[in-house]
Amino acid sequence: MQELIVILVDGLVFSSYLFMVAVGLTVIFGVMKILNVTHGSFYAFGAYMSATLIGAYYETDWPEFGGFLAIFAAALIVGVFFGIVLERGLLRFLYHRDEHIIVLATFAMFLVLEDVLLMIWGTDPYFAYQPMSLLGSVDIAEMTFATYNLTLIALAVVVGLGLWLGLTKTKWGKLLLAVIFDREVSQAMGINVTMVFLVTFIIGAIMGALGGAYIAPTISVSPGIGVEVIVLAFAVVVIGGMGSIPGAMIGALLVGISRAAAVHKFPEIELFVIYAIMALVLAIRPEGLFAPAQARKI
Amino acid sequence: MNFTNKPARAALLATGLAAAIGFSAGAANAAETVVMAVPTFLTGAGAPAFGVPARNGAEVIIEAINKGTLPAPYDKSGKGLAGRQIKALIYDESGGGVKQVAEFRNKVQKQGVDLFVGYISSGTCAAITPVAEELKMLTIFPICGTPRIFEEINTNPKYVFRTMGHATADGVAEAHYVKANLPDVKGYTGINQNYAWGQDSWRDFDLAMKQLMPSVPASDKAQWPKIFSGQYGTEISALMLSKEPLVHSSLWGGDLEAFIFQGAARGLFRKKKLLFSVADTSVYRLGKKAPIGAIIGARGPYGIFAANVDTPLNNWFRKVYSDRYSTLPVGGSYQAAQGVLAAKFAYDKAAAANGGKFPSKDQVIAALEGATYQGIAAKVHMNRSNGHQAATKHMIGVLEWDKEAGGPIMTKVTEFGPDCVMPPQGINGTEWLKGGMKGAKC
Numbered sequence: 001m002q003e004l005i006v007i008l009v010d011g012l013v014f015s016s017y018l019f020m021v022a023v024g025l026t027v028i029f030g031v032m033k034i035l036n037v038t039h040g041s042f043y044a045f046g047a048y049m050s051a052t053l054i055g056a057y058y059e060t061d062w063p064e065f066g067g068f069l070a071i072f073a074a075a076l077i078v079g080v081f082f083g084i085v086l087e088r089g090l091l092r093f094l095y096h097r098d099e100h101i102i103v104l105a106t107f108a109m110f111l112v113l114e115d116v117l118l119m120i121w122g123t124d125p126y127f128a129y130q131p132m133s134l135l136g137s138v139d140i141a142e143m144t145f146a147t148y149n150l151t152l153i154a155l156a157v158v159v160g161l162g163l164w165l166g167l168t169k170t171k172w173g174k175l176l177l178a179v180i181f182d183r184e185v186s187q188a189m190g191i192n193v194t195m196v197f198l199v200t201f202i203i204g205a206i207m208g209a210l211g212g213a214y215i216a217p218t219i220s221v222s223p224g225i226g227v228e229v230i231v232l233a234f235a236v237v238v239i240g241g242m243g244s245i246p247g248a249m250i251g252a253l254l255v256g257i258s259r260a261a262a263v264h265k266f267p268e269i270e271l272f273v274i275y276a277i278m279a280l281v282l283a284i285r286p287e288g289l290f291a292p293a294q295a296r297k298i
Numbered sequence: 299m300n301f302t303n304k305p306a307r308a309a310l311l312a313t314g315l316a317a318a319i320g321f322s323a324g325a326a327n328a329a330e331t332v333v334m335a336v337p338t339f340l341t342g343a344g345a346p347a348f349g350v351p352a353r354n355g356a357e358v359i360i361e362a363i364n365k366g367t368l369p370a371p372y373d374k375s376g377k378g379l380a381g382r383q384i385k386a387l388i389y390d391e392s393g394g395g396v397k398q399v400a401e402f403r404n405k406v407q408k409q410g411v412d413l414f415v416g417y418i419s420s421g422t423c424a425a426i427t428p429v430a431e432e433l434k435m436l437t438i439f440p441i442c443g444t445p446r447i448f449e450e451i452n453t454n455p456k457y458v459f460r461t462m463g464h465a466t467a468d469g470v471a472e473a474h475y476v477k478a479n480l481p482d483v484k485g486y487t488g489i490n491q492n493y494a495w496g497q498d499s500w501r502d503f504d505l506a507m508k509q510l511m512p513s514v515p516a517s518d519k520a521q522w523p524k525i526f527s528g529q530y531g532t533e534i535s536a537l538m539l540s541k542e543p544l545v546h547s548s549l550w551g552g553d554l555e556a557f558i559f560q561g562a563a564r565g566l567f568r569k570k571k572l573l574f575s576v577a578d579t580s581v582y583r584l585g586k587k588a589p590i591g592a593i594i595g596a597r598g599p600y601g602i603f604a605a606n607v608d609t610p611l612n613n614w615f616r617k618v619y620s621d622r623y624s625t626l627p628v629g630g631s632y633q634a635a636q637g638v639l640a641a642k643f644a645y646d647k648a649a650a651a652n653g654g655k656f657p658s659k660d661q662v663i664a665a666l667e668g669a670t671y672q673g674i675a676a677k678v679h680m681n682r683s684n685g686h687q688a689a690t691k692h693m694i695g696v697l698e699w700d701k702e703a704g705g706p707i708m709t710k711v712t713e714f715g716p717d718c719v720m721p722p723q724g725i726n727g728t729e730w731l732k733g734g735m736k737g738a739k740c
Contacts, residue, residue, distance in 0.1 A: 003539060010532040017529060114341070123345040125552055129559050129587065137564060143538060146563035149531055218563075219528045220555030224343035228526050263532040264539070267521050271492060 005141040007260045013149045015256025016156035020214065021229050022236040022248045023159060024207030030243030031180055031200040033099065034091065037106040039208045039233060041113035042082060044226030046209030048117060049074035050216040051126035058130050067131050074213040079206025087201040092194070110226070118223060125222035132217040148217065155214060159207065160249050167245070176200065180243070235274055239281045241291025250289055331385040332378070334360070334641065335405045337398065337416040338634065340390040343526045347551030347579040348418045348630040352441060353388055354623050355631030356415065358615065359638040360386050369610040371672050372642060379642060380649035380656050387411065391418060395425030402426055406433050412659075413438065415637045418630070420444035420494045423460075427451045430458050436659055440637025441630060443468070443597065444494045445502075445727045448683035455686045459666060461640045461678055462598055462633050462688055465495065466727035467719040468548070468575050469502025471692040474719075474740065475593060475712055476544065477510045480571065485542035487517030489533055489557070491525040491549060499548035499575055505731035517542045523553075530557045534566055548575040555580050558589055567592065577697065578602050578629045581706045586699060588706055595694045600632035602708055603693040604675035615674045636673040640680075643671040679716055682723050689716035715739060 025039045053070035090109060094102050135147035167173035178186045179196050187193045212225070219225070236255055240247025255274050262273040281289060336356050339349025362368045364384055366377035378384060387405065391398060398417075405411040413436040417423045423442035430437040431452060439447070439460040447464070448455060476483060486507065490496030504516055517540055521533040534557075537545055549557050554577060561567060567589055574589065578596035581588045596603050604612055605626075615635065619627040627635075644666035648657030651665065668685030671678050679689045695711035718740035721730035730736070 006535050006539065010535050013531050014529065118341055123340070123350045125346045125555060125583065127555070127559075127584075127587070132559065132563055143535060144564045146531075146560065148563070149560075215528075218556065218560055220346075220552040220559070222343060222346050222552040222555075223341055224526060225528060225552070227342075228524075228528065260532045263521065264519075264536050267519050267533075267536065270522060271524050 011257030011260035018252035020211040022233040024204040028204035040226030040230030042208030043212035046212030047216040050213035051128040054128035075210035078209035083202030083205035125220040241288030244290035247290030342392040351630040352634035355635040379645035473506035475694040486544040487542040488520040488546040492522040596629040601629040689720040
C-alpha cells in the first residue's frame with residue numbers, strides 16, 4: 001500500500017512537471033499550428049533567469065518568501081521578451097510558408113538561442129536551491145517528500161485551470177477558439193488575428209519559461225537543459241493530441257504515472273515506457289488522444 | 299576600384315605577391331609547430347563538470363610547455379614538444395559520435411593536425427578509435443572511461459592511447475573501500491545513467507563486490523535514469539524504499555548536482571550511505587551543499603584527492619590554475635593536463651633517442667608505448683593494452699567539511715596501487731573480475 005501511494009505521489013509530481021513543460025507548446029500549436037522548437041529555449045532561459053534573480057534576491061535582506069516572486073518575474077520577463085521578439089521578428093514572416101519550413105526556422109532559432117545563452121551565462125552551472133530549502137519537507141505514507149515538489153502539482157492545476165477558464169469563459173478565449181476553428185473566417189469577421197497570434201505566442205512562451213523557472217531551484221541550471229525538455233514535451237503533446245490542453249494534461253498524467261510505476265517496479269524499462277505509450281497511442285489514434293478529427297478543406 | 303588602369307593592377311599584383319609571401323612564411327612557421335587538436339565539451343551538459351575544466355587544465359600545461367616554464371621533472375626539457383611550439387586547436391566535442399568523426403577527419407585531412415589530445419565522452423572515444431587507427435593519427439584520450447576502447451573496439455592499438463585508468467579501476471577500488479570500511483553492510487543498490495559509462499560503472503562495481511563481499515546482496519532494482527534527465531524524485535523514492543543501505547552512483551555534472559539537491563531535500567543522505575564515483579567534479583562548486591559524509595572518488599588520484607600532494611609540479615599547477623580561473627582544479631583538469639604531459643614526455647624522449655632531431659610519429663609512439671611518466675598528481679604507467687592503456691594509483695575517501703579552512707576536504711582516504719585496481723596486461727576486465735581478480739597486487 002505504501003508503495004502504491006508513493007508511486008501515485010511521484011507520478012503526480014512528474015506529471016505536473018511534464019504538463020508545465022508541455023502546455024505552452026500545445027497552446028502555441030493549437031492556435032498557430034506551429035511546432036515551436038524554441039520552446040526548449042524558453043524553458044532554458046526561464047531557468048537561467050530564475051536562478052539569476054533568485055540568487056540576486058537572496059543577496060538582499062528582504063523577506064525569504066519573496067524569493068518565490070523572482071520565479072514568476074523570471075517567467076514573465078523571458079516569456080514577454082522572447083514572445084514579442086520571435087513572433088514579430090521571425091514567425092510573422094513565415095506564416096504563409098509550409099509548416100516544415102517553420103519547424104526548421106524555429107529549430108535554427110533554438111540553436112542560435114543555445115549559443116546566446118552560453119554568451120550570457122557561460123558554461124558554469126547556476127544554483128537556486130533557496131526556495132526548495134525554505135519549504136522543507138512533508139511525510140506522506142512514511143515517505144519524505146520535498147514540499148516544493150508538491151507545490152508543482154498545485155501550480156500545474158492552477159495553470160491548467162486558468163488556461164481552460166480563459167479559453168472557455170472569457171471573450172478573449174472565445175475569439176481564440178474562433179481563430180483555432182477557422183483562421184480565415186475569423187479574419188473576415190473582424191477579429192484581429194495578428195494580435196491573437198502575438199498574444200498566444202507570448203502566453204505560450206511564458207508557460208515554457210515558467211516551467212524552467214519553477215524547476216530551477218531543484219536542478220543544476222546548466223547548458224543543454226532545454227534540449228532534454230523539448231523531447232519530453234513533444235512526447236506528451238503528441239500523446240494528448242497536438243493543440244489540446246486537456247490532452248496535454250491527460251498525456252502528462254499517463255506518462256508520469258506509468259513512468260513512476262516503472263521506476264518502482266521495473267527500473268530498467270523506465271526510458272522505454274514513455275515512448276512505448278507514445279507509439280501505442282499513435283498506432284491506435286494517430287492524431288493523439290484529444291485532438292479532434294480534422295475536416296479537410298477543399 | 300578600377301582594375302583596368304596600371305596603378306590599380308600594380309597594387310593588385312603587389313597585394314597578391316605579399317599574400318603569397320605571407321602564405322609561404324606562414325607555411326614555414328607551421329612546419330616549426332606541432333598542431334595539437336584538443337576536443338572537449340565547450341557547450342552542452344558535459345561542459346561545466348568536465349569539458350571546461352579539461353580545457354583549462356590543457357591550456358595551463360600547453361602554455362607552460364611553450365614557454366618552457368614547467369616545473370620539475372620537466373624543468374630541463376626545454377620549450378615546446380621536442381623544441382617545437384604547440385599550436386593548439388581547442389574545439390567543441392558536442393554533437394555526438396558521427397559529427398565528431400567527421401570533425402576528426404576534417405582536422406586530419408584539411409587542417410594538418412599532428413596529434414589529438416582530448417575527448418571526454420566514452421561514446422565519442424568509441425567512435426573515434428577505429429577512425430584514428432585508420433588515418434594513422436596519434437590520439438591520446440585523457441579522460442573517457444569505458445573499458446571497451448581496448449577490450450572490444452580495438453584490442454591491438456597502434457595510434458590510440460589512453461592516459462588514465464578506466465571504469466574497472468573505479469569499481470574495484472570502490473568495492474575494496476566498502477569491504478574495508480563498511481564490512482557489515484547488508485546490501486547495495488545503485489543509480490547510474492542509462493548509457494555506456496553508467497552501465498559499465500555499475501557492472502564493474504557489482505562484479506567486484508560479488509568477488510570481495512559475496513555474501514552481500516545486490517538490489518535487482520538498481521535505478522537507470524536517462525542521462526541529463528535532471529528529475530530524480532521517483533528514483534529517490536525507490537531508493538528510499540529499498541532495503542539496501544548502500545547506494546552506488548556514477549552520476550556526474552548537472553545530473554549529480556540535481557540528484558544531490560533533490561536527495562538532500564528528502565533526507566536521502568541521512569537514510570542511506572552514498573558512494574559517488576566522480577563527485578569530485580562538484581565538491582568545490584556545491585560547497586556546503588555537497589554530500590558531506592558520502593564516500594567519493596575522482597576516477598583516480600585527481601582533483602580534491604591531489605590537494606595535499608606536495609610536489610613542485612602539483613603545487614605549481616594548483617596555483618596557476620586557481621589564480622587564472624578562480625577555482626581549484628577538479629578531476630577533469632588534472633586528467634586533461636596529464637594527457638598533454640604524455641605528449642610532452644613522448645616527443646622529448648623520442649627526440650633524445652633521435653639524436654636531438656625532431657622525431658617522426660612512429661618514434662613518438664614508440665617512446666610512449668609502455669613508458670612510465672610523471673603526471674601532475676601521480677606516476678602514469680602505460681603498461682596495459684600493449685602499452686597504450688595507462689594504470690595509475692586510485693584513491694577513495696569520505697567527503698567532509700573543514701570548518702577552519704571553510705572548504706571541502708577528503709578524510710579516511712585509502713590509496714590503491716595501479717596493479718590492485720586495473721586488470722593485468724592482456725586480460726579483459728570483465729573476465730578478470732569474474733575470475734576473482736587474479737594477479738591483483740593490493
